[in-house]
Amino acid sequence: MDTAERRELMTRYTQEVVTDEELAEVLERESPSAYIGYAPTGEMHIGHFTTIRKLADFIRAGVDVTVLVADLHAHLDDEKSPFDLLDARTEYYQTAIEAMVDVAGADPDAIEFVQGREFELDQPYTLDLYRMLADTTISRAQRAGSEVVRQSDNPKLGGLVYTLMQSLDVAALDADIAYGGIDQRGIYMLAREMLPDYGYDKPVCVFAPLLSGLTEDKMSSSAPESKIDLTDDREAVREKLQQAYCPMGEAEDNGVLEYVRYLVFPLLEEDGDSFAVERPEKFGGDLVYEDYESLEAEFVSEELHPQDLKNAAADYIADAVAPVRERLLDDPELLAAAYPENYD
Template sequence: METAQRFDLVTRNTAEVVEENELEELLADGSPSVYVGYAPTGEMHIAHFTTIRKLADFLNAGLDVTVLVADLHAHLDDEKSPFDLLDARTEYYQEAIEGMVEAAGADPADVTFVRGMDYQLDEEYALELYRMAAETTISRSQRAASEVVRESESPNLGGLLYPLMQSLDVEALEADIAYGGIDQRGIYMLSRELLPDHGWHKPVCLFAPLLSGLTGEKMSASDEASKVNLTDSPDVVAEKIGDAYCPTGETEGNGVLEYVRYLVFPILDERGEHFVVERPEQYGGDLVYETYGKLESDFVSEELHPQDLKNAAGEYISEVIEPVRSRLNERPELLAEAYPGTHGDQ
């Protein structure tokens, strides 16, 4: 594959690339490594899927892909995960992520999985962390983490260590590229500032867009109605999509459209399939879309009605998460042990 083609694959559906020319150089030089980290906190949902789906693009472009399950981070961020649940949540996250990689049409065996505490307690790592802590002001660290770490009236030190550790992770995992949601921008900009003084180079940063929730606002992981869970049954998916905010002709804040764009279409592309909207004859009959762009322009011109879009989107989303859902359902103990409060009795 030519460098330009790989560049397009790597950067498609991203919110920002810092810096594009640095990425071009990396790709021209060979097979750079990219890493993405997930802190095993709450249950994984469809927005995670869109970022993991993109790992297939990286693999197809010949990148070396590492997924970090950042267990310590999950605890450092306002104790989102209790210390004694870190093992169970880490195991659940890895299983879910593997399922999503596979559902995206890639081979999970091609992804390197690393667990945070496996190296974050090493001497060199700890020493560099203390050095960074000495060099970084409280407000600088707070600013870097502000979009990621949970806000609180009485913030703990953990949230201040968080961005420093994440920066060190780039070096520890020898990553050339750091990938994550655009909410991670603050942290990686700090990384680019700090790492050159700590024995590593500035990472190229690739940011995924943050998807809208189904309620018309930012997706909230704690609001069930605003997201589709990986274990939601087809009925529940249909219901949530049906209830979603989806104004006629409006693309802004339209979660349904975004899921179709960032999750469904890339996976259909990978399979060489098209997006079919079944529509009653009275409204003009079925529609077939080969690209998201055409679907969006039809939606904007109001040729495609929200109700018809929702019906189709619900089915496709349901189908796309099906392999992950069944994989997780095969091992119910994973969720039960990771979330004893909500899945313990099931």
């Protein structure tokens, strides 16, 4: 695979790269590395799936991938995760991420998993952190994390320290590339600004798009009907897609189309399969799409009706989620320990 192909693989289905030139330079190195961090807070859902699926692209492009399960961050962010549940949730996140990577067609063992507390309590990390705390204004840290850290009327210090720690994580994990959702942009721009002052390289950034929810503009963990959960069975997936906002002919802010584009098609391509739509004869009979663009074109032209799209998308999404679901439910203690309030 030549560098051009690797760059294409690295950047497909992404929203932004900072910068393309730097990415090209990094890919020329001996063993380029990338990292993504997840704070183990609420249960993971299909929105995470699209972002994690791309890790398979990274691995295929010859990039070493580290996944940071940022347990301390999960508590620093307004105590989203109680301190006592950090280990259990870390274990759950790692298991879920491994299962999603597996579905994406990559070997989960190729990924290095790191728990935040393994290195965030040691020097020189802590010394660098105190130095950063000394010369970062409150408003700068607040702005960097405004899309990530929970906003409230009574913000805690933890939310500010959070952004500085995430910046340091990039350096401490020795990652050339910082990967994450576009909501992480503010923090990584802070990292690019500050890390050189402390003797570290500034990271290349690759950002995944944030997908629309099924019933709202953005996916919200507080709106259970707006997203597919990793533990949803086929029937639950169907019900949620049936309820999804999906105006005829409109591709903008259409969660159903977005899932098809960023999750279903990449997975189908992996196996060389096409997207098949079963459609009653009275509406014109079955349809087959080889790529997303042709599907969207027919949806926009109203040749493809939302109900038929939903039926097909539900089945493919259920197929993708099923192995993850089985893996998570295989160990009854996994979810019960991480979310005792949801699983008695």
